[in-house]
Amino acid sequence: MSRAYLAFTAKGEALAHRLAEALPGGVSRCGGDVTLKGWTAEHFAQDEALIFVGAVGIAVRAIAPHCRSKAADPAVVVVDEGGNFAVPLLxxxxxxxxxxxxxxxxxxxxVPVITTATDVNGLFAVDLWAKAQNCAVLEPERIxxxxxxxxxxxxxxxWSPWPVAGEAPAGVEKTDAPEAADFALTLTPQGGAxxxxxxxGVLGVGxxxxxxAxxxxxxxxxxxxxxxxxxxAVCATASIDLKKDEPGLAAFCKAHGWPITFYPADELRAVPGQFTPSAFVAGxxxxxxxxxxxxxxxxxxxxLLPKTAGGGVTxxxxxxxxxxDWRTEQ
Structure with a gap:
């Protein structure tokens, strides 16, 4: 997680550096070229977590113009400069x-000041569970x-086509009918869950x-x-090393944030399994x-999904x- 700390006083800056020793991140202090508005705009766009060491009200006013959705916004936490409370805001x-x-x-x-209702009541939090299971939440408004x-x-x-290990949390039970599910683990979403x-998913590209791109x-x-x-569902891509210098492929993967792995032909030939052969591709x-x-x-x-071809792309x-499993912590 990329973190950025902002302090407003010498005391707050000292605490920010202390926190950054435990949880690394860049430390800044308001003043001169560092403005609250500018710092917030910059780090809200590029970092995964913003930590304000100061008053909650200052942080609230600073982040308000930038808030979009719970699926897109970074984590925002305020720690008072006395180091008494840590308050998650966003x-x-x-x-x-x-x-x-x-x-x-x-x-x-x-003292961490946690106010989300499921945490306060000791209940299952489906969005926290999704994060722990490395799942994307497609419809955050349905949480x-x-x-x-x-x-x-x-x-x-x-509903899940994969067995979920452990005992389901209180109030949560499995259904065998996808259309009856309130939430579903799936690669091919449909319906109102x-x-x-x-x-x-790893996307193979030819x-x-x-x-x-x-x-x-x-x-x-x-x-x-x-x-x-x-x-x-896609988290990475792969292809043959002959495509290493294809700018369109590089731009396509970069736009999605996918790493790409290239393999020589002899390694690909050695992969076990039944595959769709092409004499032209082999040549x-x-x-x-x-x-x-x-x-x-x-x-x-x-x-999972075999080769499809069209427009010179496979x-x-x-x-x-x-x-x-039912863990809610990574």
Whole structure:
């Protein structure tokens, strides 16, 4: 987690440095070229956590113009300059502000002030659980329906094609009918449930020389539309080393924040499994299938969506092993 600390006094700055020793991050102090407005705009956009060492009111006014949604906002925590209290203001669960407040409090002997309703009442927090299981939350506005039902003493139902290890939390039970679920673990969301998408997909890519990022985007959109795959399921890409110098492929992956792994043909030929062969691809690259084999090799898992081709682009998806459990801490 990238963190940035802002203090307003010498005492606050000293505390910020002390906290940064335990939880590393850059420390700034308001004054001169460092303004509250400018610092907040810069770090709200680029960091995962902002820690204000000072008054809550100052932090609230500073972040107010930048708040977008619980799925996009960074964690924001305020620690008073006396080191008495650590108060999470924003993104308590998805952004990790509650956990950060507890860690900051431990570092300086403060009291973490947690106010989220599920935490206060000792109930299951579906967004916190999603974060711990490395899942994307597709419809953050639906979190309140799950949490609201639990707070009202009702039972919520979940659906998952993967077994979830451990005992389900109080008020949570499994359903075998996806359409009856209040929340669901899935790679192919549909219906009105809150969908939690495991980030376990590796996209295997093959393309003609000179394929542009826009062509790859269009192929990927068509691939997802045809299969029902949520783009949020993809966490990495893979291809043959002949594509290392393709600027379109590099730009496509960078736009999504996906790392890409390249393999030589002999390593791809050695990947075990049944793949869709192409004599043409074998003649050009030295291996009968690039996208399926590279996806499987990079994932260490299994092929889920076989090769599709169009517009000079081939795509396939393999998934990493996934074993969810009921922990809400990573």
């Amino acid at each position: 993104s308590g669960h998805l952004g990790g502000a509650n956990a950060l407040a507890r860690a900051l409090a431990k570092a300086c002997g403060a 309140k329906h799950v949490s609201g039902a639990l707070l009202a003493g009702q039972t919520v139902r979940y 809150l969908h939690l998408v495991p980030r376990i 393309c003609r020389r000179g394929t542009t 826009q062509q790859l985007e269009e192929a990927f959109a068509a691939f997802c539309a045809a299969s029902g795959l949520s783009p949020a 050009v690259t030295g291996v009968d299938n690039v996208c399926e084999r590279s996806a499987v090799k990079a994932s260490g898992g299994t092929l 795509l396939a998806l393999a998934v990493r092993p996934f074993a969810p």
